[in-house]
Amino acid sequence: MMRLTRRYRFSASHxxxxxxLTADQNRDLYGKCNNPHGHxxxxxxxxxxxxxxxxxxxxxxxxPSLDALVRDSVLRDLDHRNLNADAPEFAQTPAxxxxxxxxxxxxxxxxxxxxxxxxETVRLQETRRNRFELxx
Amino acid sequence: MMRLTRRYRFSASHxxxxxxLTADQNRDLYGKCNNPHGHxxxxxxxxxxxxxxxxxxxxxxxxPSLDALVRDSVLRDLDHRNLNADAPEFAQTPAxxxxxxxxxxxxxxxxxxxxxxxxETVRLQETRRNRFELxx
Amino acid sequence: MMRLTRRYRFSASHxxxxxxLTADQNRDLYGKCNNPHGHxxxxxxxxxxxxxxxxxxxxxxxxPSLDALVRDSVLRDLDHRNLNADAPEFAQTPAxxxxxxxxxxxxxxxxxxxxxxxxETVRLQETRRNRFELxx
Amino acid sequence: MMRLTRRYRFSASHxxxxxxLTADQNRDLYGKCNNPHGHxxxxxxxxxxxxxxxxxxxxxxxxPSLDALVRDSVLRDLDHRNLNADAPEFAQTPAxxxxxxxxxxxxxxxxxxxxxxxxETVRLQETRRNRFELxx
Amino acid sequence: MMRLTRRYRFSASHxxxxxxLTADQNRDLYGKCNNPHGHxxxxxxxxxxxxxxxxxxxxxxxxPSLDALVRDSVLRDLDHRNLNADAPEFAQTPAxxxxxxxxxxxxxxxxxxxxxxxxETVRLQETRRNRFELxx
Amino acid sequence: MMRLTRRYRFSASHxxxxxxLTADQNRDLYGKCNNPHGHxxxxxxxxxxxxxxxxxxxxxxxxPSLDALVRDSVLRDLDHRNLNADAPEFAQTPAxxxxxxxxxxxxxxxxxxxxxxxxETVRLQETRRNRFELxx
Numbered sequence: 083m084m085r086l087t088r089r090y091r092f093s094a095s096h097x098x099x100x101x102x103l104t105a106d107q108n109r110d111l112y113g114k115c116n117n118p119h120g121h122x123x124x125x126x127x128x129x130x131x132x133x134x135x136x137x138x139x140x141x142x143x144x145x146p147s148l149d150a151l152v153r154d155s156v157l158r159d160l161d162h163r164n165l166n167a168d169a170p171e172f173a174q175t176p177a178x179x180x181x182x183x184x185x186x187x188x189x190x191x192x193x194x195x196x197x198x199x200x201x202e203t204v205r206l207q208e209t210r211r212n213r214f215e216l217x218x
Numbered sequence: 219m220m221r222l223t224r225r226y227r228f229s230a231s232h233x234x235x236x237x238x239l240t241a242d243q244n245r246d247l248y249g250k251c252n253n254p255h256g257h258x259x260x261x262x263x264x265x266x267x268x269x270x271x272x273x274x275x276x277x278x279x280x281x282p283s284l285d286a287l288v289r290d291s292v293l294r295d296l297d298h299r300n301l302n303a304d305a306p307e308f309a310q311t312p313a314x315x316x317x318x319x320x321x322x323x324x325x326x327x328x329x330x331x332x333x334x335x336x337x338e339t340v341r342l343q344e345t346r347r348n349r350f351e352l353x354x
Numbered sequence: 355m356m357r358l359t360r361r362y363r364f365s366a367s368h369x370x371x372x373x374x375l376t377a378d379q380n381r382d383l384y385g386k387c388n389n390p391h392g393h394x395x396x397x398x399x400x401x402x403x404x405x406x407x408x409x410x411x412x413x414x415x416x417x418p419s420l421d422a423l424v425r426d427s428v429l430r431d432l433d434h435r436n437l438n439a440d441a442p443e444f445a446q447t448p449a450x451x452x453x454x455x456x457x458x459x460x461x462x463x464x465x466x467x468x469x470x471x472x473x474e475t476v477r478l479q480e481t482r483r484n485r486f487e488l489x490x
Numbered sequence: 491m492m493r494l495t496r497r498y499r500f501s502a503s504h505x506x507x508x509x510x511l512t513a514d515q516n517r518d519l520y521g522k523c524n525n526p527h528g529h530x531x532x533x534x535x536x537x538x539x540x541x542x543x544x545x546x547x548x549x550x551x552x553x554p555s556l557d558a559l560v561r562d563s564v565l566r567d568l569d570h571r572n573l574n575a576d577a578p579e580f581a582q583t584p585a586x587x588x589x590x591x592x593x594x595x596x597x598x599x600x601x602x603x604x605x606x607x608x609x610e611t612v613r614l615q616e617t618r619r620n621r622f623e624l625x626x
Numbered sequence: 627m628m629r630l631t632r633r634y635r636f637s638a639s640h641x642x643x644x645x646x647l648t649a650d651q652n653r654d655l656y657g658k659c660n661n662p663h664g665h666x667x668x669x670x671x672x673x674x675x676x677x678x679x680x681x682x683x684x685x686x687x688x689x690p691s692l693d694a695l696v697r698d699s700v701l702r703d704l705d706h707r708n709l710n711a712d713a714p715e716f717a718q719t720p721a722x723x724x725x726x727x728x729x730x731x732x733x734x735x736x737x738x739x740x741x742x743x744x745x746e747t748v749r750l751q752e753t754r755r756n757r758f759e760l761x762x
Numbered sequence: 763m764m765r766l767t768r769r770y771r772f773s774a775s776h777x778x779x780x781x782x783l784t785a786d787q788n789r790d791l792y793g794k795c796n797n798p799h800g801h802x803x804x805x806x807x808x809x810x811x812x813x814x815x816x817x818x819x820x821x822x823x824x825x826p827s828l829d830a831l832v833r834d835s836v837l838r839d840l841d842h843r844n845l846n847a848d849a850p851e852f853a854q855t856p857a858x859x860x861x862x863x864x865x866x867x868x869x870x871x872x873x874x875x876x877x878x879x880x881x882e883t884v885r886l887q888e889t890r891r892n893r894f895e896l897x898x
Contacts, residue, residue, distance in 0.1 A: 083624075083625065084588050084591070084622060084623070084624060085622070085623045085624075086588075086620065086621070086622055087620075087621040087622075087623070088619060088620055088621075089618065089619045089620075089621075090619075093257050093258060093259055093345070094257050094258060095231030095255075095256050095257050095258035095300070096258075098412075100410055100411055100412065102410040103410065103411075111411055111416075113418070114297070114298035115298060117298050117299060117300075117304075119231075119299065119300035119303035119304055120231050120256075120258070120300050121229050121230050121231050121258055121297075121298040121299055121300065122229060122230060122231035122232075122256070122257055122258005122259055122260075123229055123258055123259070123260055124258075124259055124260045124345060135588050135589075135592075138508055138510040138511065139508055139511075139519055139584065139586075140506075140508065140583065140584035140585075140586035140588055140589045141586055141588060142588055142622075144519075145620070146521070161250070161257075162250035162251060162253050162257040163253060163255065163257055164231070164253075164255035164256050164257065167255035168253075168255055175412065176411065176412035177412075178411075178412035178413055180356050180358075180407050180412055180413060180414055181407075181412045183356070184407075209229070209260060210260075210361065211360060211361045211362075212358065212359075212360055212361075212417070213358070213359040213360075213361075214356060214357070214358055214359075214414075215356070215357045215359070216355075216356060216357075217355065219896075219897065220860050220863070220894060220895070220896060221894070221895045221896075222860075222892065222893070222894055223892075223893040223894075223895070224891060224892055224893075225890065225891045225892075225893075226891075234684075236682055236683055236684065238682040239682065239683075247683055247688075249690070271860055271861075271864075274780055274782040274783065275780055275783075275791055275856065275858075276778075276780065276855065276856035276857075276858035276860055276861045277791075277858055277860060278860055278894075280791075281892070282793070311684065312683065312684035313684075314683075314684035314685055316628050316630075316679055316684055316685060316686055317679075317684045319628070320679075346633065347632060347633045347634075348630065348631075348632055348633075348689070349630070349631040349632075349633075350628060350629070350630055350631075350686075351628070351629045351631070352627075352628060352629075353627065365801050365802060365803055365889070366801050366802060367775030367799075367800050367801050367802035367844070368802075370548075372546055372547055372548065374546040375546065375547075383547055383549075383552075385554070386841070386842035387842060389842050389843060389844075389848075391775075391843065391844035391847035391848055392775050392800075392802070392844050393773050393774050393775050393802055393841075393842040393843055393844065394773060394774060394775035394776075394800070394801055394802005394803055394804075395773055395802055395803070395804055396802075396803055396804050396889060433794070433801075434794040434795060434797050434801040435797060435799065435801055436775070436797075436799035436800050436801065439799035440797075440799055447548065448547065448548035449548075450547075450548035450549055452492050452494075452543055452548055452549060452550055453543075453548045455492070456543075481773070481804060482497065482804075483496060483497045483498075484494065484495075484496055484497075484553070485494070485495040485496075485497075486492060486493070486494055486495075486550075487492070487493045487495070488491075488492060488493075489491065501665050501666060501667055501753070502665050502666060503639030503663070503664050503665050503666035503708070504666075522705065522706035523706060525706050525707060525708075525712075527639075527707065527708035527710075527711035527712055528639050528664075528666070528708050529637050529638050529639050529666055529705075529706040529707055529708065530637060530638060530639035530640075530664070530665055530666005530667055530668075531637055531666055531667070531668055532666075532667055532668050532753060569658065569665075570658035570659060570661050570665040571661060571663065571665055572639070572661075572663035572664050572665065575663035576661075576663055617637070617668060618668075642820075644818055644819055644820065646818040647818065647819075655819055655824075657826070719820065720819065720820035721820075722819075722820035722821055724764050724766075724815055724820055724821060724822055725815075725820045727764070728815075754769065755768060755769045755770075756766065756767075756768055756769075756825070757766070757767040757768075757769075758764060758765070758766055758767075758822070759764070759765045759767070760763075760764055760765075761763065
């Protein structure tokens with residue numbers, strides 16, 4: 083069993099705000115991340131894939147195919163976008179990096195071919211100090 | 219003569235759009251950076267200061283004072299903000315990193331104490347691939 | 355279940371020396387890390403926290419609270435300090451990064467609120483080449 | 491139980507080509523990595539070792555001994571070499587990073603002293619975007 | 627005046643060998659870089675461009691045009707290639723990073739449009755420890 | 763003319779304290795860097811050398827010779843040392859990074875062979891946020 087972790091990057095803006103909370107509670111909870119016009123980040127996405135090696139090719143997965151899947155299901159909609167305005171997942175849900183990781187896992191699983199080695203982890207880095215990881 | 223380069227970071231969102239151009243020209247020129255709801259980056263700001271050494275302290279500048287000046291004149295207004303909506307410099311001017319570097323140089327010069335060693339360079343990194351530098 | 359890894363940094367000095375060993379054995383074992391007046395590093399501490407997501411806030415833990423706990427229980431005592439002279443854990447115990455990771459885990463657990471998601475890993479990087487990880 | 495991850499680097503060249511495939515299939519599968527005269531990378535090798543702490547030394551493993559083993563069994567043969575021409579493992583097997591990780595695990599295990607804490611993971615980074623990990 | 631530094635990456639293999647020297651002299655001079663079958667690196671190329679700002683676009687140069695020029699004149703021929711076998715500049719000349727920087731400067735200047743802001747520096751990083759810079 | 767910048771690393775401890783100042787002034791000026799038992803850093807030293815290319819070797823300087831000079835004149839005395847206790851330059855002078863850069867320039871110049879290309883810059887990074895550069 084071999085695990086490949088492949089890295090992608092995208093730049094997006096967001097504003098942290100929860101509809102379940104008052105304006106004061108939002109400011110207390112999210113601090114400057116609640117600023118009304120939003121801000122942005124250069125996100126780093128690490129996709130972890132785990133499976134046996136194909137003996138004739140020496141590869142665990144065809145990387146160009148993986149790149150195409152991530153581009154079409156994740157990057158096309160999120161890169162150089164405003165998460166709150168452009169991604170339907172955040173119409174009602176706070177656009178935290180935790181929820182963004184969940185949305186990306188969902189997008190990947192919807193398009194993941196049954197014949198591929200399995201998607202094992204989704205890891206998303208918001209800034210150099212914060213990294214969120216989901217098992218699949 | 220000693221040059222200190224001190225690094226600061228801030229996260230902001232922006233949309234590249236020029237009022238001098240048509241919608242089509244804007245899309246052609248700025249590509250996905252012209253997406254209507256904007257996107258964001260984690261900017262890296264390097265402030266270069268150059269001067270003689272103070273013999274008794276062994277320092278070229280008091281770093282806490284420099285930090286306070288950068289915080290009050292630059293970071294407070296730009297960090298976790300939307301450049302187009304929150305920074306008056308970009309009401310009429312495209313929020314490119316080039317113009318952002320010019321705005322930061324202007325903000326620093328307005329508050330720079332005459333007794334300090336001189337501000338020599340302002341360098342601003344938008345992504346890992348793009349770095350803009352201005353002499354002062 | 356979501357895992358957050360949050361990064362902290364601190365600068366400290368130390369000297370590797372074991373009271374169980376002779377001077378020669380110490381020099382053989384620790385090499386230049388046994389130099390009598392010590393040396394120092396910029397440590398990187400990654401604190402891993404694992405738990406379910408709070409649906410209304412979209413967060414796994416309140417990061418400002420985590421920062422306060424790490425600052426008060428770890429950084430205040432260790433940052434810009436000499437581990438051998440300033441940290442009671444190393445009065446009798448060699449100040450290796452392994453033992454430092456154990457000391458940090460102990461300090462975190464002593465103050466960890468029962469209501470928080472659980473502390474899962476403590477990872478400590480001494481230099482770019484050495485990283486130590488403890489499960490909790 | 492403590493896990494040490496120690497980092498090594500080496501520079502090598504390779505050409506991806508499988509003897510099981512036609513020339514066209516090789517070009518389709520490996521793309522520019524199939525270019526006839528090869529290309530190269532600066533590989534990063536992370537060796538993960540896991541075991542209990544030695545109480546008197548405060549170390550999980552003697553790092554100079556680990557360095558000597560990795561140097562003698564891996565780096566001496568692979569650093570500044572052409573994998574296809576210089577490493578016998580790739581006489582018949584494609585020199586993918588997956589197969590390189592397997593070869594390195596095998597080389598380490600052949601020389602691993604029984605008294606040492608166990609070799610837990612071999613992780614090999616080909617470029618900043620691709621990382622392969624093997625459990626041992 | 628604004629200076630943009632834009633970063634590119636390519637992976638190539640080479641062997642250091644000078645036709646002016648004997649086999650022994652080559653081994654003495656270049657060490658393991660003279661190994662007969664070569665080795666490889668992930669090169670980092672920083673292209674520095676300096677000029678005035680276009681007021682209506684807020685840009686110093688059109689980055690997509692710059693990317694196309696670097697891709698067509700440099701990366702297409704050098705990325706995933708063997709410098710000695712694939713690049714005519716190194717038929718007679720040792721493929722050191724110094725000579726590679728000179729070759730890249732020449733390739734850029736041959737295609738540099740007269741209307742563009744001027745090419746100011748070519749900087750080439752072979753490994754994390756070695757960086758070579760040429761003024762233009 | 764070609765400029766080579768070569769990177770070295772060393773780990774050292776220090777305490778910032780000026781004999782020209784009172785205890786209170788030292789605390790005000792240097793903050794936690796004045797803590798009595800000191801602290802430490804992993805310094806990064808970039809040595810910049812500038813000269814013409816040797817046509818037969820394609821090199822601006824023999825890197826192994828440069829490495830030997832830096833090792834013997836700088837690293838041997840400063841790496842894994844306490845600057846205040848082990849380096850004579852800081853017996854009376856505060857061990858700031860500015861003064862450390864001056865000391866390193868002096869050590870390099872004392873041993874710099876007349877036949878070499880000239881030493882152009884000494885750049886010293888204390889932490890990721892502070893970089894000091896001296897022209898020679």
